[in-house]
Amino acid sequence: MITRRGFLTLGAATVGSGLIGATNAFAMEPRYRLAVTGWDVEHSSWPASAAPLRIGVMTDIHAVEPWMPAHRIGDIAARLAAMKPDMIVLLGDYVNALRPRFVSRPVPVKEWVAALGELSAPLGVHAVLGNHDWLSGEASAIRRAFEKAGIDLLENRAVKLSHRNTSFWLAGVADQMVSPTNGIRDLEAALDAVTGDDPLILLTHEPDIFRVTPKRVALTLAGHTHGGQVYIPFVGRPGLPAQYSGKNADLAYGHIEQGSRHMVVSSGLGLSGLPVRFLVPPEIVMVTLRGLGTSGLNLPLTSEA
Structure with a gap:
């Protein structure tokens, strides 16, 4: 039986925990935390004898102060x-x-493009645009800045790359939430140049496209959802956009498999709506694509940066 003193102590602890949680969600987690999440993806199109391909992912930066300033x-x-x-x-x-x-x-x-100048990789830096980039009216400025910075913007097109003698295709689609006059996604155009049986990786902002991607696409990489920004144990992700509830809830975050097709959705870095993240810290992602039977790991490997 709980005493009055015990009840008051429990109440104070509950209120204190709530205040600590709110402070963390509002002041600490969005601004200072950074998770590094790793996913291993095996696919039959990637030769088992070939060196794995390690893909670094950044998404949903939402460059605004004080939450995501240029120095961060x-x-x-x-x-x-x-x-x-x-x-x-x-x-x-x-x-x-x-x-x-x-x-x-x-x-x-x-x-923020100058800040991205810190990025460097042997096979380059490649990008797609998101709905906020279009709706803000900044798409043209971003295109010009990316071109000047040497960032390859893939809008409904594909490029062929080679990693340690293994050739593969990298395709990107324009955003699906903007009007057709602005350049809505065109998956057919993006894949039009793809020939042969080399592995194919698709970049998209919204993960919805995964439902209609052909089996030819081994791996799709997406953002947009922010992982809901808030995760409540035993409740879920109440902050997710409405289209990722119900039958589409499986597209909200993480490694998704449908048959032979794989998609990884990142919760990204920045914020939209309320400046809150709770148990969904800003993250960068490392996806390792390898041949079948060469890993056995399909679980996230998350650490704090």
Whole structure:
């Protein structure tokens, strides 16, 4: 039987825990934490005898102060480059179209692109745009800045790359949430140049496209969902966009498998809506693509950077 003193102590502890959790979600987790999540993906199209391909992923930067200033973007980019991926991909939403609460200043395009100059990989840095990049009206400025910085923007096209004598295709689609006049995704056009049986990797901002990607695509990489920004044990991710509830809940985060096709969805780095993250810290991702039977690991390997 709990005493009055015990009840008051429990109540104080509960309130204190709530305040600590709120402080962490609002002040600490979005601004200072960084998780490094690793996924191993095996696919039959990647030769078992070939060296695995390590892909570094950054997405949903949403460059605004004080939550994601240029110096933090540069620090995160340097951290990803230090992991020595074979290739780095950026999956859109570099800016914030809707100025969220508690934002002091949007970071200008030239500033956050300069911060991404910390990124370096043997097979280059490749990117797609997200819905916020289009809706903000900054898409053209981002294109120009990426071109100047040597970042390959893939809009409904594919390029052929080679990793230690293993050739593969990398394709990217334009965003699916903008109007057709702005360049909505065109998966058919993106894959039009793809020939032969070499492995194919697809970059997209929104993960919805996974439902219609052909079996030819071995691995899809996506962002957009932020992992809901908030995860409540035994409840789930209440902050997810409505389209990722119900039958589409499996597309919200992590490594998704459908038959022979694989997708990895990152929770990204920045914020939209309320500046809160709880148990969904900003993350960078390392995806390792390898041949069948060469790993046996399909679980996330997460650490704090």
